[in-house]
Amino acid sequence: MSELTQTVDVCITLNGHSIKATIPARENLADFIRHRIGLMGTNVGCEQGICGACTIRLNGDSVRSCLTLAAQANGHTVETIEGLTDSGEISQLQEAFHRNNAAQCGYCTPAMLITATELLNSKTEISRDKIREYLSGNLCRCTGYHAIIDAVEEVAEAQNNGR
Template sequence: MNGLGETLLDEADETVRVRLIVNGRKVNCEVAPRDTLVDCLRDKLELTGTHAGCEMGACGACLVQLDGRAVHSCLVFAVQADGARIDTIEGLSERGVIADLQAEFHRRNALQCGFCTPGMLVNAQELLSRVAQPSREEIRDALSGNYCRCTGYEAIVDAIDAVAKERSKARNAGGGGA
């Protein structure tokens, strides 16, 4: 009668302790092997700024930084992230590292419902960390895994383009002074 039920429950019940550095702080949490990183972040750590849109890596809403690189937190099991450094929209916001992107998104209204926005910002930051002055085409290409139903994308591309130029200008100015 309850044989299968207990087997399932046993498996579901069995948890593993993972240790992470989330937004600069050491945390540990008990997760089931089947829990994804996005579920761990949202449910266990209450970092709800990271969103689950498709749970198959197609929409980009769940992007976070794992050891400094953008990854789909819906495609990573929480146990796989053991020992990793995770930065979410909350941490990136509080550290101020994407303040210029956020300000430019705000100024240009490069968001409407905001559900895709954390993922967009994580991906924009990833792009700008790798390519200093991407063309509009390169920006669109880099965002090709980030789905937004609201904006039509143009304002997002504009905002990233503007920030790329500002950052380059600042770098060049800094370089000139050195």
């Protein structure tokens, strides 16, 4: 059972705080964030990297936390919905989601915001098709996506006008 009990020491910068812990080597980043640290805004939907509900930001990139070992985040920077909400970085997009009712049950929403923010920050030309393509790794079972696309498009247009 050694592979089940082996531990590793990690130091992860989570939402700006440095966290040191000794954890099972097999612990995934989603479980680390949720059950070890207690930040429950990151949701788990499939644990096989398809639904995207567990998407977080690792060194600035959106990443599936269910497919990432916590040990792989050792020495790196992790941001979750809690950190991004508190910093105000995604407030414009959150307001657009609010206006458009771009969330129903809300289970996919934190991850959807993180993926959409990556697109909005990418400095590429943004169209509805581009948004659809970019968000195609995040399953939403409630909204039918239209309102989510509207919200992201609104922010993209506001960004363009601001340029």
